[in-house]
Amino acid sequence: MRIVELPEIEAVLDEDAALAAVEDGFRRMQRGGVHLAEVSHLAFGDPPGDCHVKGGHITGDAVFVFKFATSFYRNPELGLSSSNGFMIVVSAQTGEQLAMLRDQGYLTDVRTALAGAISARAIVRPGSKVLGIVGTGIQARMQARMIARLLGLTDVLIHGRSMDKAKALAAEIGGRAVALPELCARADLVVTTTPSTVPWLRAEMVRPGTRIVAVGADTPGKQELETELTGRARVIVDSRVQCVDHGEAGWAVRAGLIASDALIELGALLERPIAFEPDEIVVADLTGVAVQDIAIAKTVWNRLAAA
Amino acid sequence: MRIVELPEIEAVLDEDAALAAVEDGFRRMQRGGVHLAEVSHLAFGDPPGDCHVKGGHITGDAVFVFKFATSFYRNPELGLSSSNGFMIVVSAQTGEQLAMLRDQGYLTDVRTALAGAISARAIVRPGSKVLGIVGTGIQARMQARMIARLLGLTDVLIHGRSMDKAKALAAEIGGRAVALPELCARADLVVTTTPSTVPWLRAEMVRPGTRIVAVGADTPGKQELETELTGRARVIVDSRVQCVDHGEAGWAVRAGLIASDALIELGALLERPIAFEPDEIVVADLTGVAVQDIAIAKTVWNRLAAA
Numbered sequence: 318m319r320i321v322e323l324p325e326i327e328a329v330l331d332e333d334a335a336l337a338a339v340e341d342g343f344r345r346m347q348r349g350g351v352h353l354a355e356v357s358h359l360a361f362g363d364p365p366g367d368c369h370v371k372g373g374h375i376t377g378d379a380v381f382v383f384k385f386a387t388s389f390y391r392n393p394e395l396g397l398s399s400s401n402g403f404m405i406v407v408s409a410q411t412g413e414q415l416a417m418l419r420d421q422g423y424l425t426d427v428r429t430a431l432a433g434a435i436s437a438r439a440i441v442r443p444g445s446k447v448l449g450i451v452g453t454g455i456q457a458r459m460q461a462r463m464i465a466r467l468l469g470l471t472d473v474l475i476h477g478r479s480m481d482k483a484k485a486l487a488a489e490i491g492g493r494a495v496a497l498p499e500l501c502a503r504a505d506l507v508v509t510t511t512p513s514t515v516p517w518l519r520a521e522m523v524r525p526g527t528r529i530v531a532v533g534a535d536t537p538g539k540q541e542l543e544t545e546l547t548g549r550a551r552v553i554v555d556s557r558v559q560c561v562d563h564g565e566a567g568w569a570v571r572a573g574l575i576a577s578d579a580l581i582e583l584g585a586l587l588e589r590p591i592a593f594e595p596d597e598i599v600v601a602d603l604t605g606v607a608v609q610d611i612a613i614a615k616t617v618w619n620r621l622a623a624a
Numbered sequence: 625m626r627i628v629e630l631p632e633i634e635a636v637l638d639e640d641a642a643l644a645a646v647e648d649g650f651r652r653m654q655r656g657g658v659h660l661a662e663v664s665h666l667a668f669g670d671p672p673g674d675c676h677v678k679g680g681h682i683t684g685d686a687v688f689v690f691k692f693a694t695s696f697y698r699n700p701e702l703g704l705s706s707s708n709g710f711m712i713v714v715s716a717q718t719g720e721q722l723a724m725l726r727d728q729g730y731l732t733d734v735r736t737a738l739a740g741a742i743s744a745r746a747i748v749r750p751g752s753k754v755l756g757i758v759g760t761g762i763q764a765r766m767q768a769r770m771i772a773r774l775l776g777l778t779d780v781l782i783h784g785r786s787m788d789k790a791k792a793l794a795a796e797i798g799g800r801a802v803a804l805p806e807l808c809a810r811a812d813l814v815v816t817t818t819p820s821t822v823p824w825l826r827a828e829m830v831r832p833g834t835r836i837v838a839v840g841a842d843t844p845g846k847q848e849l850e851t852e853l854t855g856r857a858r859v860i861v862d863s864r865v866q867c868v869d870h871g872e873a874g875w876a877v878r879a880g881l882i883a884s885d886a887l888i889e890l891g892a893l894l895e896r897p898i899a900f901e902p903d904e905i906v907v908a909d910l911t912g913v914a915v916q917d918i919a920i921a922k923t924v925w926n927r928l929a930a931a
Contacts, residue, residue, distance in 0.1 A: 355665065357661040364718075387720075409668060412674075
């Protein structure tokens with residue numbers, strides 16, 4: 318088994334190939350061509366932490382993938398990252414472990430940003446010009462870069478709870494730090510990337526026709542969009558089951574504002590694109606699914622194996 | 625994370641410490657002090673194979689453990705081992721991966737043999753002298769050595785489907801290869817280690833008072849002991865749920881010969897020893913549980929961390 322450290326992973330990752338693989342993964346999931354293992358989970362109380370193991374195989378692929386990830390929430394007090402983990406690439410012919418990708422969370426960040434860009438492309442209004450990014454962390458940075466590249470939205474507005482961080486990010490990526498009302502008034506596409514548990518994007522702020530990609534809600538309790546906003550939007554989900562359980566969609570479903578079967582899975586949207594009404598609000602609710610991990614790890618492995 | 629290869633694992637493994645840790649693990653499991661993750665599983669059809677990920681934490685331990693294992697049944701046709709895998713030792717304080725034990729199945733073999741020896745000690749008739757081993761593979765070898773050491777049973781009879789292999793093993797460990805009837809007529813304790821799907825140890829062969837440790841049945845369909853033999857014995861199980869699902873006990877429960885709640889868990893037996901009747905037939909049905917993996921990986925890690 319090859320042990321691959323982060324610098325090598327960064328060096329070989331081909332973002333175009335990864336984008337194609339993740340999009341293909343969503344489509345195959347829709348067609349029933351992805352076999353996912355049950356998630357294995359351990360929870361810890363003192364100190365509080367979680368460990369998740371997820372894996373699966375895309376039918377016909379030469380490899381399958383498992384991802385091992387821990388989150389220990391008090392690690393930053395010790396000067397440590399809260400997240401740790403790796404992915405394992407395994408031969409689907411022999412079960413031999415081919416590679417351990419010690420990506421330090423990098424591949425999860427990239428595959429999350431890729432799903433954001435794929436959803437944005439599927440829901441964006443033709444003629445859109447302005448991208449609004451809310452949040453100033455790794456996802457804010459990555460989503461801004463990927464979406465600018467994929468959709469040509471280079472007029473970027475950034476808002477964060479810390480305006481200093483928003484200004485620093487704006488300087489870094491060539492955007493402009495603005496207050497939330499201005500961002501909502503001008504952005505054609507809004508990407509929300511915060512770990513908030515208080516919905517700060519309110520229905521009244523959002524113009525008709527706004528398209529929103531929400532990537533913050535990945536565990537129960539998190540919420541970026543006011544329930545009423547999601548409830549009145551057309552909602553795309555990466556996984557109906559997950560988004561009803563712990564995504565933005567779940568809040569609206571539990572409030573009775575939207576029916577679970579009205580949610581459109583991203584894979585279905587990619588297979589059969591929808592011509593949304595120009596003044597429709599469309600929300601893509603992304604909680605992160607294992608097929609993204611499988612797709613990106615496979616992409617890295619293909620490059621390593623070819624080299 | 626430290627990557628530890630087999631020779632180093634073999635060099636640091638302290639069998640006495642591992643025995644104590646595995647026994648302690650069974651006791652703690654009984655007392656509710658072990659937190660096991662759901663098993664994550666993928667099955668493959670062409671070529672046929674399985675992948676299992678199992679993990680857990682013994683309350684209060686500084687580390688938790690996940691085991692990753694694949695079995696691809698046609699690998700031997702390619703000159704490869706059918707089994708591949710590793711164990712990961714993780715800090716229960718920070719979630720950091722401390723060590724990857726690339727044991728090539730060795731630790732699973734040892735923890736299986738240790739559970740055999742622990743069960744044998746708990747059910748053996750006082751004054752027992754003769755150990756009968758059925759099978760000629762790794763478990764036959766390891767069980768013979770551990771039980772001889774732990775219980776002082778040095779008069780060892782060996783039977784195998786291939787008498788050549790039985791003779792070779794007998795020569796290696798200082799025992800004697802015999803036919804099955806002779807083994808049954810003389811052995812006080814019989815350990816069955818075959819992957820058979822046809823029950824070859826029949827009730828009529830077994831003398832009153834015989835104690836049997838059966839380690840072969842670890843997946844549905846396998847069976848070493850005739851259902852009637854298990855049905856008339858006192859039955860110890862490493863896990864009631866697993867043994868009813870795919871152990872020797874399951875055949876007798878499904879045949880209505882024994883009630884599921886009459887099965888005695890090994891942890892309970894260790895916590896409250898039973899004085900079996902001298903002429904009772906007692907069967908220990910071992911399917912393998914995650915606490916054994918946790919215990920043995922922890923033992924190895926403790927030695928590595930101390931060194």
